[in-house]
Every structure is written in structure tokens, then in C-alpha cells.
Amino acid sequence: MTFANVGTLQTHPGRAEDLVVILTDSSADLGAHGCLQYDVGISADDRDTVVVIERWESAEAHASSLGLPAVQDAIRQAMPLLTGQMGGHRFEVLGSPLSGVST
Amino acid sequence: MTFANVGTLQTHPGRAEDLVVILTDSSADLGAHGCLQYDVGISADDRDTVVVIERWESAEAHASSLGLPAVQDAIRQAMPLLTGQMGGHRFEVLGSPLSGVST
Numbered sequence: 376m377t378f379a380n381v382g383t384l385q386t387h388p389g390r391a392e393d394l395v396v397i398l399t400d401s402s403a404d405l406g407a408h409g410c411l412q413y414d415v416g417i418s419a420d421d422r423d424t425v426v427v428i429e430r431w432e433s434a435e436a437h438a439s440s441l442g443l444p445a446v447q448d449a450i451r452q453a454m455p456l457l458t459g460q461m462g463g464h465r466f467e468v469l470g471s472p473l474s475g476v477s478t
Numbered sequence: 479m480t481f482a483n484v485g486t487l488q489t490h491p492g493r494a495e496d497l498v499v500i501l502t503d504s505s506a507d508l509g510a511h512g513c514l515q516y517d518v519g520i521s522a523d524d525r526d527t528v529v530v531i532e533r534w535e536s537a538e539a540h541a542s543s544l545g546l547p548a549v550q551d552a553i554r555q556a557m558p559l560l561t562g563q564m565g566g567h568r569f570e571v572l573g574s575p576l577s578g579v580s581t
Binding site: 377379381383395399402406410412413414415416417418424426428430465467468470472 | 574
């Protein structure tokens, strides 16, 4: 079942764009390991919070991706920018009203 | 620019699945009005909270969709199920690490 993970990452003041650069660094690894979507942006409500929308082939694919060298490297680069305040929502995609969309 | 909207909707105890049925009712209208993605699921952390991930061609497309008959009808059906506690995150999609993905 498709697994969705929404994450919010608060950065130190003014560092959100730097984090976006790290998180959008092209990586063939993610797709090869079951990543279906990985969209990055800055919250419209808090310009120091980066929001990530991920979809994966399964929760397991997402969990094992955290061990990928590219992901570990991104985490290492990102840590100094982060305040530690994080949040998000995880769920199995149950459906979509968009006709013809299989989830 | 692609606009992303993540929404969380708390339901009265045990009513999340009923809300999922309403929100996943097939609608050709959404796609015709710029909806690129509309995924629905139940939070892994709170089984009485439904999470929605939407992407739209623009923030304007999303805003004007709220006036669509199908959306108004879904809101009317959903209201009795909701506690009123809602949340979410809105952002312009700035990029993706998935190679070959245009956002």
C-alpha cells in the first residue's frame, strides 16, 4: 500500500532555503528504492519551516531508505540548520477522488 | 507554481473511515479544475484524524475549487463527522530530489 509521509522541519532563522537546496539535491537512489514522490517547499505560514511531502511504495521502503548513503549525507548536511522542532503525519493512502487515479 | 496543501481533520471517535469514504468519492471536477493530487488516509498516530495531501496547479486553482458543487457537497456531508479540530501546511513546491521530476 502506498505510504505517505509529511514532514515539517524548523530551521534557524533564514536558513529554510539552504535546507531546500540540500533536500532537493537530485538523487537516483530514492526512486530506485521505492520513492514515488518527494516534494519540498517552505511553509506559507512560517518561513522558517520546510515542509516535505513523500510517498513511498510501502512503509518498509520508507524506513529502509533512511539508511541510504544519499539520505544519511543529506541528514548530516541538514542537522546544523535545524532547531530540532519537527512534526508531520504518516498514513497509508486509502484512496483519491481523482478519477482514474490508482493509489 | 505547483501548490501543495496538507490538511488534517479530526473526526468524532470512530468516524474517520466514514470521512474517508466522503473524501474519496470520485469527482471528475477536481482534475478539470487543476487538481494534480488528492490522497486521503488515516493518521498512523491518531486513528480519528484523516490526513489529506493535495497538489494543485496553483494556489488560485485550490482556492477557487472550494466553490465547486462537488466540494461544497463533500463539505456538507463531512461537517457532522468533524470535531472542528483541523490543521495542515500549505506551500509552493520548490523542488524534488527525484531525478527527472518537474514540480
